[in-house]
Amino acid sequence: MTSLKFSIANNAVTHLGRNLYSTTPPALAELVANSYDAYATAVNINLSNESISIIDNGKGLSIKELETKYAIIGSEKQKEVPFNNLTERKPMGKKGIGKLAAFSLGDVYTVYSKSVGQTGWLTFTLNYKEMTSKNDYDVEVKKTELPEEFLEYKQYSSGFIVKITSTRRKITAATKDNIKKQLSRRFYIDHSKTQFDLKIDGKKLSLDANEYYDKIEYLVYFGKEEDFTLKSKFPKAKRFEKYSKNDKIEKYFSDLNIHGWIGTTNRPKDLKNEDGASFANIIILANGKIADEDILKSKSNARIANSYIVGEIIADDFIASLIDPITSSRQGLDDSIPEVEELIDNINKVRDFVIDQWDVIRQDYAIEKLPTRIKQNHSYKNWLSSLTMEQKKFNNKLLDLLSSKLDEDIPVDEKAVDSMVTSISSVINNLEADELIASFSKETDAEVQFDLLFKLMDNIAKTEDINHANLIKKRLSAIEELERLMEKTETPEKLFEEHLSENPWLIMPYWNIDRNKTKETDYLMNQEYFRLDLGDNNFKKNFLDILIRVAEEEYPIIVELKKNTAKGYAKVVYTDIYNQVTNYRRAMIQKVPDLKGINEKEIKVIFILSEDTGLPGSGNNIEISVDEKQMLESMNISILKYNKILAEAKKMYKDHLEYQKQAKIIPDLSSEVGETN
Structure with missing residues (x-):
């Protein structure tokens, strides 16, 4: 039996463990990353309301390594020698604080560790309340056999197990589903290049694809073109395009070996979980693990397209070149670093390009998105057939705004939709004023000019009435909404x-x-x-x-x-x-x-x-x-x-x-x- 001493001054356990992870997926991701860095080829996560267990077949830690690596909080992570006949892996973690993520999941956790050549397993238990009550914390490390719940892993020649009890959050079926989807997105590990299997409750998780891949309709990619087998990854995408609008931005990504893609879906619902959590953002991955969950969070804008957009960018070398690239809250890249700010600006410009193209594509299909009762209405179809090309383009643009509302996963009143389509039709009809003006300027016959002038005046009067009424209606609605917010x-x-x-x-x-x-x-x-x-x-x-x-x-x-x-x-x-x-x-x-x-x-x-x-x-x-x-x-x-x-x-x-x-x-x-x- 050996004593293991942890140095935990300045509330490190709270600041670097519990407070860094507000939800379960990021905390689990840190523990999985530790297994990856230990050259594990298999990681199993078992979830229940009583406990959470993470089991791997990595190098494990000897008693000496527990003393020099595990018990020292916040030290630079030491490079591991390849193991399990694997090639060298670039480490996902840097500071050696991921172990404390377990305290975000529960108040107590027990470790079982076995290194190569070691007989039996070493075990010790850490308690959050006890560790936060003192600066130095000693625990006893014992030799043991694995308990019955872990007997299936007894044959491992080495490995590491973390069992978390006194869990802090309820694990429901919906929670498990969300964890699977979130973890899948937090890693990008190509199994053909790196042998690494992650299972949750016995079910293997895909780490090189996400469920929204088959919902991408339009995609823009950049960086090394050969890195993407786009056709197979995104089977339902109707259009692929390599970013080429700005040569400087293209060169920027190429020079820094940054590559990725930004795509759009048909509906915002395509990027949401059953519980409403959205993947409509652009992530940054480094060495196979997510480094920023939403790289453009400081570049938010009000454009409708944002809820249809998703993207994944791999920036291994770029992030490796930075000193302390992650914020102290572990929520993403530190945008106060000039290099990170430049990265954000360039990605934002690519997103703007995608949005502009998305607008054009959407408008081309705007009428198709209307409810069947309107599309098949003879009166409406006859009206559409009478429009000029310019009127059709403008009509599609206005209908696209309406279709964004229809895309939302909420009930829409049919009368409200019909009213909106009727109003759009009225606006398009009043575009004929431009044609009257053009005819008036070309016509030389005085009587015809006089007739056109009356028509033009009548049209302008109607337009002004409609515009004024719509403006007042909009402003009254805005006043009512402000009052509702204040209530x-x-x-x-x-x-x-x-x-x-x-x-x-x-x-x-x-x-x-x-x-x-x-x-x-x-x-x-x-x-x-x-x-x-x-x-x-x-x-x-x-x-x-x-x-x-x-x-x-x-x-x-x-x-x-x-x-x-x-x-x-x-x-x-x-x-x-x-x-x-x-x-x-x-x-x-x-x-x-x-x-x-x-x-x-x-x-x-x-x-x-x-x-x-x-x-x-x-x-x-x-x-x-x-x-x-x-x-x-x-x-x-x-x-x-x-x-x-x-x-x-x-x-x-x-x-x-x-x-x-x-x-x-x-x-x-x-x-x-x-x-x-």
Whole structure:
């Protein structure tokens, strides 16, 4: 019997084990990665509500190795000599902290270890509560035979077993299914090149393909073309394309030996589990294991296509060249590293290319996605046949927006769909104004010109009525939605952010987004990332909630939102507002060329706080004095409250709100399927 001493100062077990993994799959992935690094060829995971076991046939650890490797937390992982007649494997882990992932799964775990030439197994048990109560923790290591539940592995000449008890999360059938899918995506190991089998409850898991592969319809790949046998991997893809839009980006991926693909599916549902978890993101893999679950998380945008997109990128050499590439939270690559930021920018440009092509492809098939009752409606078919080529293109574009709603896995009211199709048809009909103008300019006969002029005036009047009515209807709906969000005190800040960014007139009545800009970022950005350079290679990340460009203001406007509950992060004082705004402005000036040299006060800032905000002594949780408000205003910083925004919007549209209560007009398709005109 031997004593094994763990050095666990500074709450290492909590910080490096339990707190790093909020769900089961990433914690299991760390333990599987340890087995891979130990040159195991077979790993078995057994799941139940009582325990979780991970069993491998790798090198195992002798008592000396347990002392010099396992018991030292956070040391650089030592290189292992190939084993099991395998070629050298590049290690998935670096810091030797993956073992502590077991404490994310349960409070107690028992280890069984056997190295080559060792008779019997070594065993010891670690207890989370005991380990977190002291800096040095000693456990007894005993020689033993495997317990009955592991007898089938008795023939292993070497191996390592971790049995976790006092589990922290319930393991249901749905949970098991999710674990299988998540683990499959967290590894990319080609069995033909590396012998490594992973089983969960006796069922082998595919580690070189994911279930959404046969749902990819359009795919763009980059890097080494010979690395992809695309036809066999993606059997239902209708279109393959190698990225070639930007030579510099192509060369970037080639020079750094980074290769991968980004693809699109038919529906968002194709990228979701039964429990609703989505795979609609782009992952980075290194040495066979996931290094970042969502590499473009800092580049989020509001484009519909994002929920249809998935991608996998292999960057072994790139990540190996970085020092400490993973964030301290183990959630992904550290985007404060310039090389990582460059990688993210280039991948984002490829994604934008995929989205642009996706838009074109979707529009070509927009009518096919309509419900059968509409597609087969004679009146609708006759109307479609009367359209010009330009009208058809525009109709398809509008229908594509509708089809994105139909793609969602939620019930859609038939009348609402019919109403939308009817409205789209009305919009297309009014495009004839362009044709009337063209005819008017060509016609020389005065009487014909006069007739065309009357038609044109009538058409314009109808169009203006329709546009005005639609605008009012949209704005009334926006007011109602803001009121609904405010009624729920725990509404996430993100929902307010999305709603106000789409309706900036709620914040300032005269603001209007110019949606004719060629680039989305010319008018609106959500959660835009700006890095503030503090000097001496020290950077501070800044995420702007909303950044708006409007014709009425010379410079972009920053809108910062806090939750509509005056607690936690949302409970701010004057200094919080001042410091946050100062960082935002300076980071923007550093990054945006057009802003170089301007006074930071010229960038207008709107700070939106909870309605539980008032003067000192008023009983509000957030207190801003008159002097503080005036000082902020002198720095071009305005304070708004959610209830003030709602009150002003209701005041502006009071008459329309009253009218809406009395009149409800729902346009509908008038003819049934099979009915002729």
